[in-house]
Amino acid sequence: MRILIKNARIVNENQILESDLLIEDDLILSIDKNIPTENIDTILDAAGKYLLPGVIDDQVHFREPGLTHKGDIESESRAAVAGGVTSFIEQPNTVPNAVTQDLLEDKYQIAAQKSFANYSFMMGGTNDNLDEVLKTNPRNVAGIKLFLGSSTGNMLVDNPETLENIFSKTKMLIAVHCEDEATIRANTEMYREQYGDDIPMEYHHLIRSEAACFISSSKAVELAEKTGARLHVFHVSTAKETSLFRNDIPLSEKKITAEVCVHHLTFTNRDYESKGTLIKWNPAVKTKADRQGLWDALLDDRIDVIATDHAPHTMEEKQNVYTNAPSGGPLVQHSLPVMLENFRSGKISIEKIVEKMCHNPAIIFQIEKRGFIREGYKADLVLVDDNSEWTVSKDNILYKCGWSPLEGMTLHSKVTHTFINGKLAYENGKVNEEKFGERLLFNR
Structure with a gap:
């Protein structure tokens, strides 16, 4: 499975880089400008959004x-x-x-x-x-x-x-x-x-x-x-x-x-x-x-x-x-x-x-292959729209307890996509009910 994220503002290791990013299966395969679109299963245009680890x-x-x-x-x-x-x-x-x-x-x-x-x-x-x-x-x-x-x-x-x-x-x-x-x-x-x-x-x-x-x-x-x-x-x-x-x-x-x-x-x-x-x-x-x-x-x-x-x-x-x-x-x-x-x-x-x-x-x-946007690392990634106003309310709270101390607070940045091990786990308000989480390993 190959997913191409195009035109993202990648925030990583104290830099912001406008680039494409290619995911293959559960890993970040390539970070480069203008990655070719051939043999890609899914293309996601991230223009104007930040891509974070x-x-x-x-x-x-x-x-x-x-x-x-x-x-x-x-x-x-x-x-x-x-x-x-x-x-x-x-x-x-x-x-x-x-x-x-x-x-x-x-x-x-x-x-x-x-x-x-x-x-x-x-x-x-x-x-x-x-x-x-x-x-x-x-x-x-x-x-x-x-x-x-x-x-x-x-x-x-x-x-x-x-x-x-x-x-x-x-x-x-x-x-x-x-x-x-x-x-x-x-x-x-x-x-x-x-x-x-x-x-x-x-x-x-x-x-x-x-x-x-x-x-x-x-x-x-x-x-x-x-x-x-x-x-x-x-x-x-x-x-x-x-x-x-x-x-x-x-x-x-x-x-x-x-x-x-x-x-x-x-x-x-x-x-x-x-x-x-x-x-x-x-x-x-x-x-x-x-x-x-x-x-x-x-x-x-x-x-x-x-x-x-x-x-x-x-x-x-x-x-x-x-x-x-x-x-x-x-x-x-x-x-x-x-x-x-x-x-x-x-x-x-x-x-x-x-x-x-x-x-x-x-x-x-000392978590293995996570926490950074690097080639060869696990594709745990978050796309953020920093110009999307919304208010925390019971209608959009997912906690089992059903409340938040932030209710009524207006926010201006929204997570639009979350990737877990290269799989799209969350997209525009909807969680994928298939579970992609893995046990963390440590370089010790």
Whole structure:
């Protein structure tokens, strides 16, 4: 099968090149101007559109197994493909938690049948499963995930000896959720004494505070420096934390890297008044100064990756009082269009968006033959019309939960086509119901 994309504005490796691109089967065969049209099965004229590498979202929660009333691998990967996300790395706090090799493999078997996008799953660490963690295959598993703040089930890792053992003994990338549990508990009790369970949402960022984040992330960085571990800090949410990360060496030489999420670049604590628990995340959305600090660190390369922490809950669950309303929200369908709004406003270049959402996740996780538009690489590609106005509404939301914190937001860039392994998986509002996702492999 040969597909020719003509006249595209290819965004890749800090350049924009007007060119044709030829796909043969699952690979990019040729990138050149005026590729001949003979012996081509499908020709797609991309004049005026940007052609990007498929987005790699390194942190999602697709809720399967065990929490599938919120979302599942099929529903959320369908939404991902519609948003230009061609590969995802899913987290282990499903039910049961993916903390043994057998439970981890169960998730891969589900995805092999159900995923529209390419997939990998993190192995979860606990206080007592080091032997299982050390069995993890670096060739076909993205990494090890540690929750240093509370999570579903038995996944809080708070034993210092266990942490040092994991950091010292595993050679795989360790991704961490950093919030200090003791600080959060103390803050919660202080506000609970005043308000009971119905704590106003405006205090969420003071409960899951700057101090809670910095105490935890600074300890993780210190431990990584001590042990030589390969550390990736998920969803940095404060300006203060950005001081922990370097921008004076190339990404390929960094042993400690960082990620920021779309919601922390978009919202501030002032939005709690209108959005309420719909923007209740852990770590919390914080102040305008924190948001600016995150943007500064993203643009000067202290922060390496943009992701979503996509974590759907039902609207009924979200409408509970503060202490009972779960944290997290759905974003994977809208992350690229939202970031392209920031390109439109001049806050970030489209080349930098591609670097942070496509290239860098591939580099950090050492993903094989993805994340770039290169001959011989997998044809995971996204066509974007950057002059197509639309509004996020329940009519066009594909998440199983049926809502988005972005509802009512008008966007000006639209994903028109998504290719997964050379196959047209999404075209002009319609997902191809045939599933083309593959298990990600890693050059380790």
